Amino acid sequence: MRNRTAGPILCTAAIMVVILCVVPPVYLLFQLSLSPSRFLEYVTTDSTGPVVWRTLWMVFAVTTTSLCIAVPMAWLLERSDLPWRNLFGVLAILPLAIPSYIGSFVLLSAFGQRGLIQQLLEPVGVENMVSISGCSGSVIVLALSTYPYLLITLRPALGSIDPRMSEVSRTFGYGPVRTFYKVTLPFLRPALAAGGLLIALYALSDFGAVSLLNCRSLTVSLFSHYESAFDRTGAASVAILLSTFALIFVLVDLRTRRNRDYNSARPVLQDRGTTLGKWRWPAVALLSIFLFVALVVPIGVLIYWFTREVNYLESLNSILVPAVNSVLVSAVAGIITCLIATPVAILSVQHGRQWLSRITETVSYTGYALPGLVIALSLVFVAKNVAFLYQTFFVLIVGYVLLFLPQAAGAIRVSIGQLQQNVQSAAKGLGAGNLRVMSTITFPLIRRGAIAGFVLVFITTIKELPATLILSPLGYESLSASVWSASSEAFFARAALPGLLLVFFSLLPLILLNRWDRSLQ
């Protein structure tokens, strides 16, 4: 793209985004500079070590487990002759709609003490269950709800491997195993690194699973600092440590990926895929069982607890406010995030080499790298100093925008990238003014990306827990907070309806988007 200067509107928007996005990191550095000794003290305390190790172990275990699930699954879906691949492909993504705190609720309410299984087994005399809570429980829940991210990045990479590459390898006398290690795996490295980073960051910043399953990780420790004494410096110390780990992950990923983005187009020769032969049906069975556990069981358990509710009328009544709140706030967050993401995306695609757009793009990843809790915490402390902002929806929305800006910008960037260079120039040449170009050409052409971005932000906002807990104005009830507080007090039946609604509101837009996308093609 030609490097023309961006107009004043774009530049103003970009500067605003930059200011917004640097609030959390600047706040953290400010806290650090206020009392560096306090941070050192926290890091060196005896109790910190175990929390850090526990967290890192969990991150590692979640990432590895997700890899073990996603790599073979991506291969089956992309490179083999598995039956019903399209159907499995859609179903395999859907566990994304089950947030970690609902997964934890399922684990607790089905397998835990006084849970579903134990109740069923009680007549036979079982009174104690081997409980799978704690950090190993969190690992299972997190791996099951995050592996789809890896699947999403791996499938296109696997699909774009040119079958001729492995053919060339075979002409050199390498067998299939050696070919996989020498050719396929290095080719997949960028996708593996990108997906792995996403999962590691997700596991590091998760709050729902670890808090419900009682795994004292860094986020739980951060939240209890914040809750118990409203301990600003203590919470800030944990936040700095958390952010440091997040940054290290990002840097490691950058190193792995450097100069390794293999921009391979779709292969000219379409590979028919490996024939599974006698493994065909075992593969189908395995995949079905897995999806049953990851998708059907959680929804089934939610429905079971819903049927155990004694007073339907009351529960329907009490769900109305949080449901409307959640949908409205998520919709508003989605619209505002997309509005802000559009100039960021335009800048990075069309003026990519200018310093302003580089800074804007880099800074807009704040929400991707920093844990939601950290962002929420810095916003709450900054807002405390600005009386008219404290405890307002404004701060809540700003939090969501910061967190989900990268998602929206990514989706919009794709459709701006597909915009032919000269289409806007062509319209101008035909006598159309700026306004007409925007309304008849630019907007209709990036609409698809903007709607996809909106849906993504809507879904992630409605599921979001930690920032919602911290930033919500007093008396604001949301679906995610309802599920979390009910299940943390073991009111399983009360958590069921908001949980079901959440899954519904996450699944519905995904399915609609998928339909609409296909009707466009």
Add this chain to the structure above:
Amino acid sequence: MNDRQGKTDIALRADKLALRLGSVQAVTDLSLDIRQGEFFAILGPSGSGKTTSLRLIAGLERPDSGELYFGQNLISSNTTFVTPQERKIGMVFQDYALFPHMTVLENIAYGVGDKAKSNIIAHEYLNLVNLVGFEDRRISDLSGGEQQRVALARALAPQPNILLLDEPFSNLDPVLRVNLREQVRRIVRSAGVTTLMVTHDQEEALSMADRIGFMKEGHIRQVGVPEELFTQPSDVSVAEFFGDSNILQYNASAPRTLNWPFGTLSLLDEISAVSLVISPDSVEITPRGVDGVVLDLQYFGYYRKVLVELSDGQHIHVRQTGFNYVPTNIGDRVGLALLKAPTIFSAD
């Protein structure tokens, strides 16, 4: 053409337009006059500033200096800048830049000012480019050649002052390209519009344009009718670009004198180094000629090329046409004769 006529006849005049893009001086001096109704081509190698020149004329780039007139009207100068939407130009982009979310007819009607008649006018131009029946097609369902014709109709429908074509055939396969060249030339003729095309394909420029401006490194080196550029290049860069000429480097043997295997040339000025430009068609293989050794033979169907080494070690290509050439083999000694004196340029 006398001076008075020259002034009223000019459709476009660019006077020393210049533009720097980042660290690159993309256009250093774009100066040219295009006459009313003329088909003018800017020809040059890639990176010579052709497309930027076109964008300057379209108003998609703002020049750092220089002036641009459409007829008598000042369009662009240090103090004036008419926006692209006010210039009444029609532009066909290299990638066509059709609006993918609109039908063929909607694309063509987009630029027509009179909204009430825009559909009727769009139909007229659809007819002109021979695409009647394609009104409601989606752009993605069209072939490359069809897209090109839609782009042409879209550019012509608002009846522009000037039609700008940016490498219009570069995305098409060779057979279609030759075919479309003829069609486009005919369509543009019948629309009677002044046209400026930029291209790097000399055959395209030579066969389509009334006049050609050869551009290199940001400025126009030579302007002329196709035959002129081909047969009388004004400097070595033009000669190099056209008709794969032989360019031989020599140093003057004595003041104003050059001795070379074909005899002695007298030079006009005191120059020490010269480039001799010799068309491969103006050398002949004959038994009574200057000595040479055949290094290579290439057969191209209706002609063949023979690479010969002269006694002083210089290489020269000879093109032989017809089917009655003397059988020759690599390594053979042959005689060479010049049918036309070489063009001499100073290489100082």
